[in-house]
Amino acid sequence: DRRGIPEAILADGKTPDETASLVLTAVETTGRALVTRADEATVEAVRTRVDAAVADATVDTDERARTLVARAPHHEPPSLDARVAVVTAGTSDAAAAGEATAVLREMGATIDRIDDVGVANINRVLDQREALRAADVLIVAAGREGALPTVVAGMVDAPVIALPVSVGYGYGGEGDAALAGMLQSCSVLSVVNVDAGFVAGAQAGLVAQAIDAARRT
Amino acid sequence: DRRGIPEAILADGKTPDETASLVLTAVETTGRALVTRADEATVEAVRTRVDAAVADATVDTDERARTLVARAPHHEPPSLDARVAVVTAGTSDAAAAGEATAVLREMGATIDRIDDVGVANINRVLDQREALRAADVLIVAAGREGALPTVVAGMVDAPVIALPVSVGYGYGGEGDAALAGMLQSCSVLSVVNVDAGFVAGAQAGLVAQAIDAARRT
Amino acid sequence: DRRGIPEAILADGKTPDETASLVLTAVETTGRALVTRADEATVEAVRTRVDAAVADATVDTDERARTLVARAPHHEPPSLDARVAVVTAGTSDAAAAGEATAVLREMGATIDRIDDVGVANINRVLDQREALRAADVLIVAAGREGALPTVVAGMVDAPVIALPVSVGYGYGGEGDAALAGMLQSCSVLSVVNVDAGFVAGAQAGLVAQAIDAARRT
Amino acid sequence: DRRGIPEAILADGKTPDETASLVLTAVETTGRALVTRADEATVEAVRTRVDAAVADATVDTDERARTLVARAPHHEPPSLDARVAVVTAGTSDAAAAGEATAVLREMGATIDRIDDVGVANINRVLDQREALRAADVLIVAAGREGALPTVVAGMVDAPVIALPVSVGYGYGGEGDAALAGMLQSCSVLSVVNVDAGFVAGAQAGLVAQAIDAARRT
Amino acid sequence: DRRGIPEAILADGKTPDETASLVLTAVETTGRALVTRADEATVEAVRTRVDAAVADATVDTDERARTLVARAPHHEPPSLDARVAVVTAGTSDAAAAGEATAVLREMGATIDRIDDVGVANINRVLDQREALRAADVLIVAAGREGALPTVVAGMVDAPVIALPVSVGYGYGGEGDAALAGMLQSCSVLSVVNVDAGFVAGAQAGLVAQAIDAARRT
Amino acid sequence: DRRGIPEAILADGKTPDETASLVLTAVETTGRALVTRADEATVEAVRTRVDAAVADATVDTDERARTLVARAPHHEPPSLDARVAVVTAGTSDAAAAGEATAVLREMGATIDRIDDVGVANINRVLDQREALRAADVLIVAAGREGALPTVVAGMVDAPVIALPVSVGYGYGGEGDAALAGMLQSCSVLSVVNVDAGFVAGAQAGLVAQAIDAARRT
Amino acid sequence: DRRGIPEAILADGKTPDETASLVLTAVETTGRALVTRADEATVEAVRTRVDAAVADATVDTDERARTLVARAPHHEPPSLDARVAVVTAGTSDAAAAGEATAVLREMGATIDRIDDVGVANINRVLDQREALRAADVLIVAAGREGALPTVVAGMVDAPVIALPVSVGYGYGGEGDAALAGMLQSCSVLSVVNVDAGFVAGAQAGLVAQAIDAARRT
Amino acid sequence: DRRGIPEAILADGKTPDETASLVLTAVETTGRALVTRADEATVEAVRTRVDAAVADATVDTDERARTLVARAPHHEPPSLDARVAVVTAGTSDAAAAGEATAVLREMGATIDRIDDVGVANINRVLDQREALRAADVLIVAAGREGALPTVVAGMVDAPVIALPVSVGYGYGGEGDAALAGMLQSCSVLSVVNVDAGFVAGAQAGLVAQAIDAARRT
């Protein structure tokens, strides 16, 4: 692992066989591998190859997030003294948020999921003020107009990483309005690309690692 | 006037003299004229021409909104039994909101200005709930990420017209993110073009006229 | 229902099962649900789930508009004293117009459909002048160059909501030229996103509600 | 002249002196020159150079269209038996339409100007039906939503050349919506670039030449 | 037929059945119909419906151009004394050029096809100088950089209509570079939208009709 | 101050007088104010107003970064036990980096500037490995192709915030290529908008505050 | 062959049969043909047609690069005294790089493949300094942020041709960020379109031919 | 100098003083400096600083190309046995071509200028066939539709570097159509950014150096 981030393989644009080979190498050298954007054929290929090569290895998948984690039996996952909130505006944000959650789990952070608090009904997010303020760092995912990170960043002191999601149609659809709105936010926050759940999760994990290290000193 | 909307002249792209001629014709035929995007030279030219031609005419200007209203002495402005809220997220929305206000005033609506309630500090807009809910129709102006109309439309039952404003820099700047976000809104609302304060005001005025007429029957 | 608008579920990007669950909840709590962008599998799943759970519930679908309405037996739809015209330029505008009609029907408005009056043959829309002027509020749908709302708004006193439709190919295709043209319109009107029939219908419904309430006072 | 089109020099991006030299060469070799986008300094420089070099030459300018025509005393302009209508939606279309008119005049066509017939008030263009139908070929200039060429092309049998004009602000401003709308038109027409009055005029002139030639045989 | 242009039905976005109904109506009222963008199912549906309803009707299709012409037995196609050249840069321009040819054939023009004369090998187009100069009006189709219309318009006196074609990949692909290049052309020409073979053909047909009429007087 | 971030006023789009008023209010209520994008007239107006109203207040400016800090005599700036590196690719990145530095100074972080290490000469950044690895969090500013953040994030374990800068001309100029490249980065990092030095600085400051707090516990 | 470049047929947008015909003609007239973007059906069709028509012809394919080379038995490939490096950032660049390699092989250059040296791990490319400096001309392929060509061009004296690849998602995805970054590069290099492996290979081949010719004199 | 390319300073976005300092350093360490995009104040500042610091230094400027070369008295410019053609379509291409010429002169290449051979009059470029074929490498500059590089690359065997120029207005103006057309070219060529004369010149210089070196072995 570089920077404590698990070796990640983006399955999109790779054959199932190529992905499986890369997973095997990572499991054998670093003890685990994370696959993103995995379809059924990829999951199948990885399972077959890992089962054949590494005794007692485990392969866990999350269908909605389209992630897969392969782990050697000896691998000891890290554990951080840091809390990350993963917040979503609606159900269509689940896949991107799930990708973020998968990498955060591998990095050892404590994760709080706060779902379905989109700003069209402002009371839902206001009701979560305590849960939001408990986090050391937050990922806030939203599609369409993507206004939720701006509101959340106005409610907490911790850093917020905004994750635009490719939902919506017409002008500004497919995450464009959300990305633009987050980059234009009147609140202080930083942004990752549309649907880049892996990047959001890993960046939040790096902040969590730094806080964990500071707490241990 | 067509549809009860005052004859409006967009000074941008016209010489002061051309604008002044058009104002004069409108004052003489309909009793008044509204100029938008008026610079100093235009104001000067209109004043001179109107003073010379129409005894006791009045010329009122709003420097910030860059509007001018010329009125013949006999002209009786309409008065509607309907209330329009004009809401802004921040001070940079003042010019566009002022253009909307100018046309609404001419159409005879009762106008409530609710300013500086941008969503980065969500309490400010929540504190205005009563004022917002008192309106028959609302114009909500916002620049940068333009999230305010979505939040307001979630708080009221009346129709909301969203007015994107050309502030902000970088990707999505100059009102692009705001326009896209409003078109993608998870709340129900309709939209006008960037900085189109006149259109927002006139459209709200048409709704106010319809409500006024219904109230009188 | 919030603001008198039926609970609406956008089936695009949801599994049939997810949509069916959301429909069931809405029917049980608010008495009905509206699904937009429903494909065959979604219709099937909703029917099965609703039939099993709610005795005597009805499920109505409109294949062209891709909408579905589920209703509990006890549910009493509202009825408004207000008339909404839904106008289309051509047959390709039928789906978007149908989505608008579906929500307006649920909100209780009286609906007039005026079809196939695109401006390339200007006499067709001129012949409908009386029908157009009878409406309290109008939705005008058009694709390609999207000029119809501008012409209609010049013919009536009531507010016009312009609905751009994703037809056309090449530069400005897929509704882009129509959206841009409507935002640039020389007539006063407000706009919703490309193919946002639901939003156009609900916004017109809010205006109709306001007029209905004013008429009743 | 190539194709009967006068030698044209686009002054934009040239120094006054460069333009003046090119004009002189054209006057000396072809008897005349047309300058487009000429500012005051260019007009001054051309006048000085031409007066000094060519006895009895004439230099005519059109301030609004920003065109200049220099002509040797012996030059005999052509005369075509063909009629071109140059139609505008509003006053902001005057510059582009003037550029078209300037080149048509040099090509010898009979020109009918039909102004201020924008579609927001549809009766104005309907009132010109006879004038429009009298033309052998039409140029129709419009900015903002640019809908006029579509309506005109539905009213006449002759070919229509659509000329988008750079007016309007916000999304689709500066002629973008007009260009896109004309390319998407439901009527049959062909298009030139934004503000390309010279090209529209020359293309109409080529059609007029062909008709003139056919009439003479 | 309006303006001598056959009633044309764009099959894209219509069901085979809808297209077939529209064809039938057109054949019954105007004697013929032209379908563009017809797939196999549409051809099948039209054939079945027309055969059943109109005795001795003919249905002709062009697979490459994806066009279909249905004609009543009594229909007498027009014949124009005018010659139109349809020029292509390469084989990928065949579909768009074929659409143009189909409408020209219905309008009665004499058509010269000049194929495969793209400018990367400049001698090919130079070798066709005589054939090009024989035309009364030209359609020039090109994809990728779309430079052919510029070169051809520099070789002939007749008007040129440029037809950009959606070939090419990467930046400017799908006809964007071709459209932009044609609108920026240093030669005089007018343009239609990407792949708008029908519009190019009908516009050339209108010019041909005007020349034909002039020749007959 | 909200979240420990000094009250910041974006002078762009405000009159000097408006900015001065806002500064005064902030100094009086929070003890200080930060102005960004300040021109000479703004600096002058702020100085005059602050000097007149607050005895012994200080006003410091940075001409290159176009920032101004006004401070009441009693104000005690915070001091954080955390180290932020501000890294630039070239001299044109100085203004944006200076804006980030100004806010970080107000938040009390220890700041390391590492300048002129653009990747076209890769040895320069490699030579700074130790300095880069000493930071708790890094801001990396770059214009044109914006590749530096990707390389730096591959060299350190701490979180990297990428700051695209509006230099460069032609396609992707004005910061567009840099923004896109940072969002597409193969390294893990988060991004702020083009020239958003204030946001980058404040976000890094929030991370520094979190680390400082963890170190103190 | 023109310019020593093998006749190349882009199979995309052609039927297998059309491609096969063009291959046959090229093999018969120039001794060989190169097909790019060949799918299975195309490979099948070409093989069948070539085998039937040209005795002892060979047909070689590269599945990953989607290229096919058909060669007449007598054909003698050229051999150049020049060395071209083909460098990739990651495995997703393999297809584009393979297309470049295929044409370079036909032009007779000596080819060095240097793979998987993306800049997120800067040591990989630094380790290849000697191999990179051995080349007479280099092609550098990269997707996502496309930073590798900039770094490589800073390490060598020979000319670098940058080849952007269509990988990545969200803003700047599909090769857009890579293309923009390469055009904005702080290093000196020239660029081809996204995925234009053939063009990159042929352009490098032209440089190699020039060097080969100079070496032979 | 790196790669034989003179140290180049882009004056745009630097103060005259900053540029002058950078020039001085370059002259003192490498014997010379090249400034691009130099305005009058920059030229003045450089002259003053260089005259004061380096006895007998020379400062040469090219007003049209906006370049400046400062040279120490001892500096011996290189001389290459290689010929580069710099070709322009029209007079507006002079500035970009001049920038390319300036760097090529410093690199020691023999330069042939071939001007005003735009493709709208195809005979002009055909007449230069011999001059074009004499070059070892060519730079071809063109604005508007940018078709000239495609035609030239079809006429020569040497590599062509295409240089798009920011002329033209409307859609595709400011060099966009030219850049897109060159990237889509049906001929083999590579491209630099809009107006990047320096990059085109330096890249051609690198090819010339390679050929020169090969000739000397």
Ligand SMILES: Nc1ncnc2c1ncn2[C@@H]1O[C@H](COP(=O)(O)O)[C@@H](O)[C@H]1O
């Ligand atoms: N979903 C994802 N989004 C963004 N980056 C990813 C994702 N999954 C993997 N990556 C990263 O992409 C980089 C390139 O991946 P690869 O193409 O697998 O070599 C790796 O360094 C991964 O860390």
Ligand SMILES: Nc1ncnc2c1ncn2[C@@H]1O[C@H](COP(=O)(O)O)[C@@H](O)[C@H]1O
């Ligand atoms: N066709 C549609 N267009 C726009 N919005 C819709 C449509 N259908 C449903 N919605 C709204 O989209 C919002 C978010 O939807 P969901 O993703 O289902 O939570 C809901 O509040 C719906 O009212």
Ligand SMILES: Nc1ncnc2c1ncn2[C@@H]1O[C@H](COP(=O)(O)O)[C@@H](O)[C@H]1O
């Ligand atoms: N306003 C204009 N718009 C478009 N083209 C023009 C205009 N004025 C002149 N031209 C044409 O631009 C071409 C190139 O112009 P120049 O740069 O003057 O050589 C000439 O062939 C002119 O016919």
Ligand SMILES: Nc1ncnc2c1ncn2[C@@H]1O[C@H](COP(=O)(O)O)[C@@H](O)[C@H]1O
């Ligand atoms: N006109 C120009 N276009 C593109 N790059 C340039 C130009 N002038 C100088 N450069 C290069 O830009 C790089 C960055 O320049 P600077 O900002 O001066 O450090 C230097 O390596 C120069 O070689």
Ligand SMILES: [Mg+2]
């Ligand atoms: Mg959202």
Ligand SMILES: [Mg+2]
């Ligand atoms: Mg705002």
Ligand SMILES: [Mg+2]
């Ligand atoms: Mg339409």
Ligand SMILES: [Mg+2]
């Ligand atoms: Mg108009």
Ligand SMILES: [Mg+2]
């Ligand atoms: Mg072509």
Ligand SMILES: [Mg+2]
């Ligand atoms: Mg940089």
Ligand SMILES: [Mg+2]
């Ligand atoms: Mg890469």
Ligand SMILES: [Mg+2]
């Ligand atoms: Mg050119």
